[in-house]
Amino acid sequence: MRVLAIGDIVGENGLEKLKVTLPKLKEEKNIDFVIVNAENTSGGMGLTFKCFNELQKLKVDSITMGNHTWAKKDIFDFINNPIIIRPANYSEGVPGHGYGIYECKGKKIAVIDLIGRTDMGILSENPFLVVDKIINKISDKVDIIIVDFHAEATAEKIAMKYHLDGRVNFVFGTHTHVQTADEEVTEKGTAYITDLGMTGPKNSVIGMDTEASLKRFITSLPERYKLANGDCILCGAIIDINDECCRTENIDRIYLK
Numbered sequence: 246m247r248v249l250a251i252g253d254i255v256g257e258n259g260l261e262k263l264k265v266t267l268p269k270l271k272e273e274k275n276i277d278f279v280i281v282n283a284e285n286t287s288g289g290m291g292l293t294f295k296c297f298n299e300l301q302k303l304k305v306d307s308i309t310m311g312n313h314t315w316a317k318k319d320i321f322d323f324i325n326n327p328i329i330i331r332p333a334n335y336s337e338g339v340p341g342h343g344y345g346i347y348e349c350k351g352k353k354i355a356v357i358d359l360i361g362r363t364d365m366g367i368l369s370e371n372p373f374l375v376v377d378k379i380i381n382k383i384s385d386k387v388d389i390i391i392v393d394f395h396a397e398a399t400a401e402k403i404a405m406k407y408h409l410d411g412r413v414n415f416v417f418g419t420h421t422h423v424q425t426a427d428e429e430v431t432e433k434g435t436a437y438i439t440d441l442g443m444t445g446p447k448n449s450v451i452g453m454d455t456e457a458s459l460k461r462f463i464t465s466l467p468e469r470y471k472l473a474n475g476d477c478i479l480c481g482a483i484i485d486i487n488d489e490c491c492r493t494e495n496i497d498r499i500y501l502k
Contacts, residue, residue, distance in 0.1 A: 246350055249276045250417050251481040254286040255445025255452030262477035263444055267303055278349045282419045284311040289472045291316025307356040311395035312367050332360035334375040344379055352388040361396025373408055388491045391415040399439050406437045414493045415484050417441050422451035424480045428496045436496040442480025449473030478502055
């Protein structure tokens with residue numbers, strides 16, 4: 246089985262890049278299952294029903310979110326759709342699902358979404374303890390487990406790799422929008438990359454207009470962020486899972502201009 250995970254879609258331009266690229270990528274790479282982080286899709290912050298419908302048309306299998314989950318008000322109208330996974334370590338009782346279980350090629354795949362606590366500005370439960378509870382609950386019910394760790398600090402993400410090593414098939418980081426070059430499959434069979442990168446405008450400051458971003462850094466004055474224009478990139482990673490034993494065997498980074 247081949248699983249494709251795509252880094253944070255940034256804005257409608259990033260969504261257009263996905264729409265143009267994904268069908269061909271799925272065909273060329275023989276992709277069976279697609280996970281997309283979509284928390285920045287609509288205007289660079291949040292997910293609207295319109296953009297959600299576009300993702301559904303692309304037959305994305307699972308959509309993960311992050312710190313901007315609640316940025317668009319209409320998210321509450323469709324957050325309970327099983328295709329959407331918001332961070333599992335949000336406060337207990339909030340709408341939506343922290344993980345989902347899907348069927349693909351006769352296998353059951355669990356996708357878990359977590360949010361980090363270091364420099365995120367979001368009140369959340371301990372992701373390490375929450376993911377333990379979920380895995381203990383579902384491990385005998387699924388064949389494959391994949392985790393999106395939406396976090397700022399590389400150290401926190403790497404720590405999660407070691408925490409879950411050998412217990413899940415794939416741990417990938419999202420949120421920083423910058424693809425890292427540390428992809429690996431551990432000796433225990435867990436694929437890992439600190440950050441998938443983004444799917445959005447290439448000539449930008451993590452997807453945002455460079456002039457507005459520079460003004461904030463140079464003057465220290467508040468300046469409204471706005472999305473950058475221009476050509477987009479698509480970043481992500483593909484993992485190969487053995488169909489017989491469900492062990493992860495390979496990981497390849499994807500960076501498409």
